[in-house]
Each structure stands twice: as structure tokens, then as C-alpha cells.
Ligand code: GDP
């Protein structure tokens with residue numbers, strides 16, 4: 001037995017939540033290992049829609065353990081809200097949730113810093129973060145001296161730590177403001193209120209927090225089946241994505257071992273999740289973006305509005321240059337193509353197979369974001385299909401042009417397609 005990883009190969013929102021839920025029944029443990037409440041994963045079954053942020057998308061199978069591993073950054077208020085919302089809709093998570101004491105904690109100062117530092121020095125375009133405090137929390141983790149982990153919430157010196165950090169942040173926050181007006185609007189941090197609030201959260205979270213690393217290593221030794229749920233997408237990876245327009249964790253395949261603590265030799269299956277087209281939320285280059293009525297039609301058909309921030313997602317054609325790069329980087333063993341139904345009704349569908357950069361054809365994904373901003377996509381045009389495919393159960397029953405599109409997509413990316421999704425619901429999934 002071994003572990004299966006589900007990794008987004010684009011800019012996030014590839015419908016990872018749906019495929020994780022689909023694969024959960026074949027596993028004993030489901031693990032979130034990076035990112036935080038910037039993620040918004042959607043699971044739909046029996047006519048009900050659930051939105052998850054920090055809780056793994058495997059939570060709907062009571063026999064499966066839900067683990068939040070050490071690489072995740074946790075907003076305690078946010079996770080408690082999620083637990084409450086799940087309970088209200090009849091999903092009991094309490095018996096099955098396990099949170100790493102090593103995971104770092106998001107505090108109000110992180111959200112304030114996120115708000116103040118969204119702009120990138122010297123660039124006109126902002127990152128457009130989710131404002132959940134993700135970047136600042138990871139920055140404090142790497143910086144060490146002003147970081148607090150889940151395990152620290154229960155220590156006697158926790159109040160002292162918060163007081164010291166608040167004193168420091170109250171001095172540094174005004175320096176981050178871009179204008180006098182913004183500086184004047186900054187509310188000083190109230191250390192005693194933060195201590196009281198977080199001790200309240202800690203009391204509720206205590207039963208779930210423990211040594212997840214040791215637990216997962218025991219699971220590995222017992223040869224059980226583990227499913228790892230990536231958040232964000234590979235092109236948002238802090239080291240390998242479209243830096244600096246990225247998130248602050250390793251959201252590509254390279255992050256699984258670091259975030260979970262599970263040895264790399266245990267990963268046997270890497271499912272690369274892709275939309276049948278491309279989307280991106282926030283700033284940064286997007287070579288195949290369609291700022292016209294075709295882009296709007298994709299947005300309308302796919303209901304492409306952010307799960308977390310409700311921002312309209314930028315939409316465009318499938319970018320095989322980018323996905324060839326991320327699927328190789330993550331070592332994808334197979335692809336899961338999502339939202340194929342959104343493309344029904346288009347006369348022609350384009351696949352970007354190469355870029356033109358300064359008059360030259362290139363087939364690799366540029367490392368430099370300014371080069372990426374200058375590339376022009378080179379498209380292959382394929383005939384579309386008009387049939388409604390949302391009820392199709394078998395690959396062979398898809399319209400011929402839909403199959404041809406998928407086959408071409410698989411060829412240009414260089415990976416086999418294992419799953420095709422034709423609607424949001426669990427049962428609208430074709431297994432090849
Ligand atoms: P994630 O962040 O990768 O889990 O993806 P999101 O949940 O943010 O976004 C995916 C959206 O597409 C959700 O609203 C899903 O319910 C929806 N969805 C998933 N699969 C399909 C599909 O095959 N067709 C359509 N039309 N919608 C889908």
C-alpha cells in the first residue's frame with residue numbers, strides 16, 4: 001500500500017476537493033499538508049454543496065481519518081467556524097480530526113500585514129492575496145523569532161509570547177503603510193484580548209492537537225492507504241510558480257514531503273488535477289487569458305467566481321506548456337481533467353502548445369515572470385461539440401470531438417488521463 005497525492009497543476013481551483021472526496025473511499029487517512037484558509041475546496045453529493053477551507057475534503061466518510069499536517073498554517077477561528085458549519089449540516093468531524101502541534105498559527109497581526117503588504121515593491125500589479133494572513137504567517141515561521149505553533153497555544157508562556165510579539169508588531173505595522181491615511185487607520189493590537197480569544201480557541205481545539213508526524217509514520221509502517229490533498233496549484237508554488245505572483249508555500253508536488261513529513265518513497269500515485277481550460281484569481285501573468293466574450297462565456301458556464309473571496313476568476317484556454325511543466329515537476333502519474341462540461345457548445349476550442357517569446361518559438365515555461373508576461377500563446381484549434389455531457393458515465397459515450405480534445409490534451413501534456421469530470425457532483429465522474 002502507499003500514498004496517493006492530489007496536486008493542482010494550474011493556478012488553483014482545479015476542483016481538487018471533488019477528486020479528493022471521490023478517492024477518499026479507497027483510503028484510510030486524508031491529509032492536508034500546506035496552505036491554509038486561502039484554500040476553498042468544494043464537494044458536492046446527494047444534491048448538497050459543502051465548502052471546505054482547512055478541513056480535508058475526505059471528511060464526509062466517517063471511517064476515514066482527517067489530518068492537518070505540520071506544513072499548514074492554521075487560523076483557529078476559521079477552523080472552528082468550519083467545524084461548526086459542518087456539524088450544523090450533520091457532518092461530525094470531532095472523532096476523526098487530528099491537527100499537528102507543529103503547524104503554525106495565524107494571528108490578527110498576520111492579516112493586518114497581509115492587507116498592508118499586498119503590493120509588490122517596484123511593480124504596478126499587486127499579488128491580490130486572499131488576505132487570510134498566509135504570507136505573513138509563513139514569513140514569521142521561516143523567521144522563527146515571532147512565530148507561534150499550535151502546540152505553543154497550550155504552554156504556560158503563551159501569554160508572555162503574545163505580549164512580546166504584539167509590542168514588536170505595534171512598532172512595525174505603521175511602517176508598512178503606504179500612506180499617512182493608511183497609517184492612521186491601523187488599530188494597535190490589544191495583546192490581552194488576543195490572549196483571551198486564542199486561549200478560548202485553544203480550549204476547544206485541544207482534543208484534536210497532537211504529534212501528527214509520529215502518527216503518520218505509524219500509518220506508513222502499518223502500510224495503510226494515505227491520500228494527500230494539495231491546496232492551491234503548482235503555478236502558485238513559492239519556488240516553482242510565477243514568482244512573486246504566488247502563494248507562500250510549496251503548492252506543487254515538491255511540497256508534499258516537507259508539508260506532511262511522509263517519506264517520498266511512500267508516494268506511488270500522483271494525480272495531477274487540471275481544468276479543461278485555465279483560470280487564475282489575483283495578479284500575475286496568464287498567457288492564455290481571454291479578456292473577451294469567450295472568457296466571459298467560460299466564466300458564466302463554469303461559475304468561475306472565487307470560493308474564498310468571490311472574486312471573478314480570470315479565464316482562458318488550456319495552457320499545455322504550463323501543465324507539461326507542472327506535471328513533470330510534480331511527477332504526475334496520471335491526469336484528472338475537470339469541468340469538461342463547461343466547454344460544451346463552443347465551435348472551436350484552443351490548446352496552447354507553445355509560446356512565442358521575442359519572435360522565437362519556445363516550448364518550456366519561462367522562469368522569469370516578465371518573460372512570461374511577454375509570451376504570445378501558439379494555439380492548436382480543435383473542433384468543439386454541442387452535446388450536453390453532464391450525464392455521461394463512460395468515456396466511450398463522450399462525443400467524438402470531446403474524446404479527441406482529451407486525447408490531444410493528454411498527448412501534448414505527455415501524461416495519461418485517468419478521470420474526467422463532467423459536473424460538480426460526486427457521481428459526475430468518469431473513470432477510465
Ligand atoms: P479546488 O479549490 O481545486 O477544490 O476547486 P474549487 O472548489 O475552488 O473550484 C471548483 C468548482 O468547480 C467548484 O465550484 C466545484 O463544485 C465545481 N466543479 C467541480 N467539478 C466540476 C465539473 O466537472 N463541472 C462543473 N461544471 N463544475 C465542477
Ligand code: IMO
Pocket residue numbers: 008011012013014038039040041127128129130131132133134135230231232233236245246247248281282283307
Ligand atoms: P485552492 O486550494 C486559487 C492565490 C490568490 C493570490 C495568491 C496569493 O482553492 O485552489 P495568498 O492568500 O495565498 O497569499 O494569495 O494565490 N490563491 C489561490 N488561487 N485557489 C486557491 O486555493 C488559492 N489560494 C491562494 O488569489 O493570487
Ligand code: MG
Pocket residue numbers: 012013014039040041042307
Ligand atoms: Mg478553490
